[in-house]
Amino acid sequence: MRRLSDMSIQAKLKAIILATSGLALLSASVIVVAHDAVTSRQRHMDRARLLAEVIATQSCAAVDFDDATAAAEVLRALDRVKNIEGARLFRRDGTMLADYGSASSMPPRPEPGECRIADGKVLIWQSVRHEQEAVGTLYIRASLAELSERFWLSIAVVAGALAIGLLVAFPLATRLQRVVTGPVLELKKTMEVVASHPDRAVRAQKRCDDELGALADGFNSMLVQIEERDTALRRAHDDLERRVDERTIELQREVEERKQAVAELRAKEEQLVQAQKMEAVGRLAGGVAHDFNNMLQAILGFTSMGLTVLDPADPVHGYLLEVQKAGERAASLTRQLLAFSRRQVLQPKVLNLNVLMSDMQKMLRRLIGEDIELLLDLDTAIRPVKADPGQIEQLILNLAVNARDAMPKGGRIVIRTRHNDPAVPETLSVPHVTISVSDTGCGMDAATRAHLFEPFFTTKLKGQGTGLGLSTVYGIVKQSGGQIRLDSQVDRGTTFHITLPCVPNEEVRNETRGMRPLRGGAETILLVEDEDTVRGMLRGILMRAGYRVLEARNGRVALETVREFHGRIHLLLTDVVMPVMGGRELAERLQASQPDLKVVYMSGYTEDQVVLHGISMDRMPFLHKPFAPAALVAKVREVLDVPAEPAAVSGGP
Numbered sequence: 001m002r003r004l005s006d007m008s009i010q011a012k013l014k015a016i017i018l019a020t021s022g023l024a025l026l027s028a029s030v031i032v033v034a035h036d037a038v039t040s041r042q043r044h045m046d047r048a049r050l051l052a053e054v055i056a057t058q059s060c061a062a063v064d065f066d067d068a069t070a071a072a073e074v075l076r077a078l079d080r081v082k083n084i085e086g087a088r089l090f091r092r093d094g095t096m097l098a099d100y101g102s103a104s105s106m107p108p109r110p111e112p113g114e115c116r117i118a119d120g121k122v123l124i125w126q127s128v129r130h131e132q133e134a135v136g137t138l139y140i141r142a143s144l145a146e147l148s149e150r151f152w153l154s155i156a157v158v159a160g161a162l163a164i165g166l167l168v169a170f171p172l173a174t175r176l177q178r179v180v181t182g183p184v185l186e187l188k189k190t191m192e193v194v195a196s197h198p199d200r201a202v203r204a205q206k207r208c209d210d211e212l213g214a215l216a217d218g219f220n221s222m223l224v225q226i227e228e229r230d231t232a233l234r235r236a237h238d239d240l241e242r243r244v245d246e247r248t249i250e251l252q253r254e255v256e257e258r259k260q261a262v263a264e265l266r267a268k269e270e271q272l273v274q275a276q277k278m279e280a281v282g283r284l285a286g287g288v289a290h291d292f293n294n295m296l297q298a299i300l301g302f303t304s305m306g307l308t309v310l311d312p313a314d315p316v317h318g319y320l321l322e323v324q325k326a327g328e329r330a331a332s333l334t335r336q337l338l339a340f341s342r343r344q345v346l347q348p349k350v351l352n353l354n355v356l357m358s359d360m361q362k363m364l365r366r367l368i369g370e371d372i373e374l375l376l377d378l379d380t381a382i383r384p385v386k387a388d389p390g391q392i393e394q395l396i397l398n399l400a401v402n403a404r405d406a407m408p409k410g411g412r413i414v415i416r417t418r419h420n421d422p423a424v425p426e427t428l429s430v431p432h433v434t435i436s437v438s439d440t441g442c443g444m445d446a447a448t449r450a451h452l453f454e455p456f457f458t459t460k461l462k463g464q465g466t467g468l469g470l471s472t473v474y475g476i477v478k479q480s481g482g483q484i485r486l487d488s489q490v491d492r493g494t495t496f497h498i499t500l501p502c503v504p505n506e507e508v509r510n511e512t513r514g515m516r517p518l519r520g521g522a523e524t525i526l527l528v529e530d531e532d533t534v535r536g537m538l539r540g541i542l543m544r545a546g547y548r549v550l551e552a553r554n555g556r557v558a559l560e561t562v563r564e565f566h567g568r569i570h571l572l573l574t575d576v577v578m579p580v581m582g583g584r585e586l587a588e589r590l591q592a593s594q595p596d597l598k599v600v601y602m603s604g605y606t607e608d609q610v611v612l613h614g615i616s617m618d619r620m621p622f623l624h625k626p627f628a629p630a631a632l633v634a635k636v637r638e639v640l641d642v643p644a645e646p647a648a649v650s651g652g653p
Contacts, residue, residue, distance in 0.1 A: 017169065029158035041144075044083075045122055048142045049115055051081060052126035056138045059089055063097060063128050063136035071098035083143040085121070089128070090137040097136065117144070190219070293604030296626040300327045301537035304629045305544070327626070348386045348480070350503050353417050353433060354378040360393060364400050371410035372403075382419040382433045383502040391476045398473050399437040399496055406441025406494065414438045419502075431502040432482075438495040444488040473498075520545030520633060523570035523640055527551045528558045528586065529602075530578045534625075538573070541629045542636070555581025562590060569597060571640055576603035576615050584615060598639045602627075 055074060062070035071089045078084045078100055086101035115124045121141050128136040190202060202223070303324045310317040357376055365374055396415070403413045414436075421434040477484045477498055488494040525547050529535035535551055542549050550565060552558035555578060562569065572590060574583035587599045601615050604625035615622065621639045623632060 026162060029162055032154070032158060041117075044142070044144060045115065045117070048122045048124055048140065049126075051078075051084075051142075052124045052138055052140050055087070055140070056126045056128045059138065060128050060130045060135060063089055063091065064130045066091065066097065068098050072100075074098075075100035078140075085141045085143050087138065087140045090139070092135055094137075293625040296327050297604065298531070298533045298537050300324060300626045301534070301541065301629055303327065305537070305540055308544075348388050350384050350386050351389055351392075352384050353382060353392070353435060353500075354380070356389060356392060357396070357415055357417065357435075360396060364396070367397065368400055368404045368413060372407060373412040375412065375414045377414060377416040379416070379418045382417050383431065385433055385500045386503045387480045387500060388476075391480070395473050395476045395498065396435075396437070398470065402470065403437065403439035403441060403494070406439055406443075411440040421497075432499050433502060435498045435500070436495055437498075438493060440493045443490045443492050443494055444486075445490050449486060449488060520547060521637060521640060522546055522548065524548045524550065524567060525571045525573055525636065526558060526562065526569050526590075528553075528555065528572070528574040528578070528583065530554055530575060538632065541632055542573075545633045545636075547636070554578050555583070555586035558586055559589065569594065571598040571600065571636060573600045573602065573636065576601050577605055598642070600635055600639050 055078070058077070059071050059074040061067075062074060075087050075089065075098055078087055084101065086099070088099040089097040091097050115122070117123070121143060124138075124140045124142070126138040126140070127134050128138055303320050306320045307317060307324070310320065357378060361374070361376060368374060400413060416434075416436040416438070418434045418436070420431060421436075473496075474484060477500075480500055482498060482500040484499075485497045486494070487497070525542055527535060527538055527542065527549055528551070529538060530553055532553070535553065539549050539551055550561055550569065552561050555574075558574070558581075569590075572587055574586055576583045583601055583603075587597075587601075591597050591599070598621075600621045600623065602623040602625060603615075621635060623635055
């Protein structure tokens, strides 16, 4: 026998309908027969009990008067009742008064009021009462044969109905399975046609609006989609062939572009070599800064001393002025070479940017040319900042040159200063001043803005720029504790925003109080410098200012000089980097025996080299070479005038 799962859907539906119908009929039959049996049995018992009550009522007088004949007449009335096998009337004392039918098996002493079924019989004991007093007992035995016959008759009827129902259900099931499976089989045939032939125009017939109808609609919709996708696939195939042809052309063009990129890469390599050369220049400048600054210190120092003793009408006075200008330009060149790598030593001062811009206005007009308009928009409410004036000037000059080059046909440059400018996104949490340099030039695209501050990046033609201008600007701003931001669009100009923190009011007052006329003194100064020329120049400046000068060429000689000198030394003026013993070690050894000794450090090295020798330019008195004689005299006087800290007093309790 085949498994149900392997049967066709027709056989499955027929089996399901027949099984369901048979089970339903069988369940109904069992319920009907059981219900009829239970109700018939109860009905027989109720009828026998009612009959007993009637006979007991009719025979109460006969029993009360002990009239056997009357009692027998009452019991003979049971002849009209079927299934009564026998009956007896008992007196009050339990003796039989009268009987009916076959009552040989009746118990001699019945229990009044009892009713039960035993051996297929209904047994009833009914009390006979007269005026609420029991005068006797009635016993009736009824047969249940009729009930048994009725039960089997019900079984036969139900079996016949079940057979008839199954006979009727079979053709009905056959009809129903045809109605259900007909559309499915037709849909199957349609699928076989579609699968065996590439004809997507075939459609399944829809016979009804039920789930099978929806299945037919879905199948037809699927055929429509397949047909549309076949069409789209053919179009995509044609489009792919077209794209392959176009891509072939693009690849040929990319080959040409790659050749061009290789050429540009070689050009970039040349730029890299140039950048490495410039980096080498920067390192070289940092390495020779000490010697170069020492030479400049001697040149500028002796020139300044010569200018003070010569009459301005003397022709040599003019020559010395030119020498001094050349030396200052050389010092400025050194700072510019170090600026892009942020190795220059800043000499910050409290300054008003409005004053600085106004002083530069004339020079800027000469620099940018007559075809470019220069406007200054200065906010009178700005507060002072602390920065290196020379570096700020270089910053403005670089931005002005870039703005000029962006306007070859002329235009306008606007320099603004603002205090806490609300138009510029706030980049510092402290009060600040913003310098904005705007032009009406060609502007920059996103690619240019992304690399703008990189060293050696330039959009100018070869030989017209080194790419150090804006990287120098960036380095100066960062070293000054500020921020820089750019706003630029192609053909809409460019604006640089430089934000610098303001100086606290207390520091401004201190700076103002410190600006006193230069004056010398009579204190004793120990001068330690390994360069003989520079040492001689510094000695002359200090002696002309009235100081007593002890000199030494290195730290060891300085210690010997101190041991041989019996007076008090008020200040040590020492170079930082020297052979045998450096300036920091010398100062520590001398202050160990003279705690009140003041110290001023000086050096021509870059800031990073000075820091390596334990000198903090921000917290220690420091002069960076080359410096002017007036700066030396002012710094010495400033340090000597600082009150000495009181010495700690130690003692026992």
